[in-house]
Amino acid sequence: MELSLLGARVLGSESSSYCFDDDWLSRDSEDSDYKLESAVSDITATAVMLKRKARKRVEGTEDNNDAVDNVSSDCDNIAGDLWGKYIPDLVLLKIFRYVVESAGAVPFLCRASQVCRLWYQCASNASLWKTVDLSYGGITGNDATMQLLCRTRFSKLTDINLSGWNSLTCNGLKLLVDTCPQLKSINLSRCRVNAMGVLYMVNKCSSLAEINLMAYGCEDVVNVKMIVEIVTKCAGNLRSLNLSRNYRGGNPADSYSAVIKELATCCPNLECLDLSNTSYLLPPLTFDLEQFQRGCQKLRILRLTNAFISTGHVSVGERNESPGFPQLQELSLGISSLISGVSVSFSGCNGVLGRLMKSSRKLRLLDLRGWSQLTCADFQSMPATDLAVLYISKDAEDGTLETVASKWQHSLVELHVSGLDESEASLDLAMKSLARLEVLDLEGTHISLGSVQSVLQGCPLLRSLNMSSCHRLPGDIQREYMNEALDHLRENIDSVAATD
Numbered sequence: 001m002e003l004s005l006l007g008a009r010v011l012g013s014e015s016s017s018y019c020f021d022d023d024w025l026s027r028d029s030e031d032s033d034y035k036l037e038s039a040v041s042d043i044t045a046t047a048v049m050l051k052r053k054a055r056k057r058v059e060g061t062e063d064n065n066d067a068v069d070n071v072s073s074d075c076d077n078i079a080g081d082l083w084g085k086y087i088p089d090l091v092l093l094k095i096f097r098y099v100v101e102s103a104g105a106v107p108f109l110c111r112a113s114q115v116c117r118l119w120y121q122c123a124s125n126a127s128l129w130k131t132v133d134l135s136y137g138g139i140t141g142n143d144a145t146m147q148l149l150c151r152t153r154f155s156k157l158t159d160i161n162l163s164g165w166n167s168l169t170c171n172g173l174k175l176l177v178d179t180c181p182q183l184k185s186i187n188l189s190r191c192r193v194n195a196m197g198v199l200y201m202v203n204k205c206s207s208l209a210e211i212n213l214m215a216y217g218c219e220d221v222v223n224v225k226m227i228v229e230i231v232t233k234c235a236g237n238l239r240s241l242n243l244s245r246n247y248r249g250g251n252p253a254d255s256y257s258a259v260i261k262e263l264a265t266c267c268p269n270l271e272c273l274d275l276s277n278t279s280y281l282l283p284p285l286t287f288d289l290e291q292f293q294r295g296c297q298k299l300r301i302l303r304l305t306n307a308f309i310s311t312g313h314v315s316v317g318e319r320n321e322s323p324g325f326p327q328l329q330e331l332s333l334g335i336s337s338l339i340s341g342v343s344v345s346f347s348g349c350n351g352v353l354g355r356l357m358k359s360s361r362k363l364r365l366l367d368l369r370g371w372s373q374l375t376c377a378d379f380q381s382m383p384a385t386d387l388a389v390l391y392i393s394k395d396a397e398d399g400t401l402e403t404v405a406s407k408w409q410h411s412l413v414e415l416h417v418s419g420l421d422e423s424e425a426s427l428d429l430a431m432k433s434l435a436r437l438e439v440l441d442l443e444g445t446h447i448s449l450g451s452v453q454s455v456l457q458g459c460p461l462l463r464s465l466n467m468s469s470c471h472r473l474p475g476d477i478q479r480e481y482m483n484e485a486l487d488h489l490r491e492n493i494d495s496v497a498a499t500d
Contacts, residue, residue: 092122105132106139124152131159135187141165143172150179159185159210166190166217170197177204185210189242192217195226202233210240214274222246224258231262238263240272244303247278255279260287264295271298276305276332284310289355290322299325302356303332305367311352324359331356331363334391335370357382367391369416376403386411394419394444398426405430413461414439424448424472431455441466448472449497456490465489 099108105128113123122128132154139145141164157180162168165188173193177183183205188198189212198221202208211230216222222243231238241263243256256275263270264287273296279285285304289311302325333353357363363384368374372395380403387408392400392415401422404412412434418441422430428451434440437459443466452473455462466480467473477496481489 087118089118089122092118093125093128096122096125096128100128105129106134106136126153126156129153130156132157133161134165135161135163142167143169143175146172146176150175154179156182158182161187162191163187163189163212164191166192168193170194170200173197174200177201181205182207184208185240187212188216189214190217193221194218195220198226199229202230207237208234209237209269210272211238212240212242213246214242215245224256227256227259228262231259232266235266236269238267239269241270242272242274243278244274244276244305245278255285257285257287260285260292264288264292267296269298270296271327272301273299274301274303275307276303278307284308286310286312288312288314289352290314290318293322293324293358297323297325298327300327301330302328303330305332305334306336309333309352311355319355319358322355322358325356326359327362328357328360329362330365331360332365332367333371334367353378354381357384359383361385363387365389368393368396369418371395374400376400379403379407382407384408388412389414391416392420394421396420398423401430402426405433409433409435411436413437416441417445418443418466420445422446424451427451428454432458435459437462439464442470443468445470446472449474452477453493453497456493462486 096109096112109123109128113120129149134141141162146168154176160176160180160183168191170193174197177200181204183201184207186201186208195218211234213222220226227243231241243259256278259275260273263273275285285307287309333356353368361383363382364387366382366384366387366389369391371393374393374396376397376399379400388411390404390408390412392404394417398421401417401420404415413436415434415437416439422445424446427445427447431447431451432454434455435458437455438461440455440459440462441464447467447470449472452467455465463486464480464482465486467478468480470478474496477489
């Protein structure tokens with residue numbers, strides 16, 4: 001059955017197959033208002049009593065079975081009515097809230113609203129529509145859908161994902177922010193609302209803290225002047241800014257360097273900045289790193305993938321006085337293989353890497369793909385104590401993997417060393433000590449079959465292993481393994497080694 005709510009195709013009678021985890025109706029035993037268990041017991045007892053009375057009334061007649069079936073059907077209807085009467089609105093609302101917290105508001109609330117009038121009323125409660133992801137594929141992303149939602153659902157909305165709503169216009173966005181001036185987070189990636197609409201949003205929503213403009217479809221919105229104005233308006237509220245995949249032209253004036261400067265000046269609460277893939281082969285993204293560190297002490301995530309950066313030269317005193325990024329947990333500096341021919345060094349205490357990672361002891365993810373001249377000493381001097389995910393440059397110094405294994409064997413769960421030109425002995429030694437790995441990418445390395453055996457036997461948590469183009473291995477196992485395929489390889493690796 002096709003329904004028009006949110007412009008989505010929603011199942012009717014077929015929706016009975018849509019199920020949740022067994023605990024989706026979990027009960028709060030401390031809630032005095034919760035009567036679900038007693039309600040079910042009363043319904044069951046009532047139905048049994050009615051069926052017994054029906055059998056007594058029809059006893060001795062010729063068509064007992066038909067009569068009992070008819071009464072049973074009536075009892076089922078009564079039970080259904082009792083179910084609706086015995087569950088208070090507040091209890092059903094609480095159940096719905098548990099589902100929304102674990103599975104999201106959409107599409108669950110859209111489907112739940114089609115069950116009955118009681119479910120429709122509860123599913124329409126504005127308190128369930130505070131955080132909504134409307135990038136769900138079945139939704140028609142246009143002004144008409146926005147108008148419907150603003151009129152019936154969005155009075156308490158604070159967080160919304162409109163990714164892919166490329167038919168949304170300035171009028172639709174204005175309607176949203178007029179209805180929800182308390183908006184704190186908005187994802188407009190791949191949207192095309194013009195600069196007038198975006199500026200209206202920033203001026204209207206005084207609590208706006210998270211803005212995602214990834215791959216934005218209107219150049220007037222993602223130019224440097226406009227972004228600086230957005231940053232200035234949000235100022236101290238701004239916690240997250242995503243400008244990734246907005247490719248800039250060859251003019252140095254189009255660089256986001258001015259944006260970083262403005263962030264350092266007026267955004268002390270910034271936690272996440274993503275400028276990945278904003279330029280190719282342009283003059284470097286030049287900014288004062290130490291000023292950025294002083295101004296954005298709460299930064300947790302910094303993504304500069306495929307963004308050439310230059311922080312200039314500063315005195316030893318300025319470097320020493322800089323507080324670094326003590327809260328940093330994710331640092332992405334990877335360079336695509338398409339442009340990795342440009343050699344930029346991050347090495348040494350005077351290099352970008354040492355200055356960026358200063359005091360970042362909480363770092364959990366580090367991506368250094370494509371960068372050259374990385375040495376064992378660079379990794380040894382990194383302040384991170386519990387690194388969990390690491391992407392290593394294919395041009396790193398031989399012996400790097402041993403250093404990595406020695407330093408973070410207690411914490412590494414993902415290791416990506418695709419194309420790393422390590423010696424077989426170094427690889428073998430490193431693999432024997434990484435027992436906590438869950439994901440391992442060895443594509444194009446010199447890994448030996450013996451080391452593969454060590455990995456499979458010593459890493460019980462491993463769920464993904466990529467051995468594509470590992471030419472020292474038998475040709476029939478040079479591929480990527482996951483889940484069941486990996487379990488099968490683990491069971492048969494000894495026989496493969498015996499026949500090699």
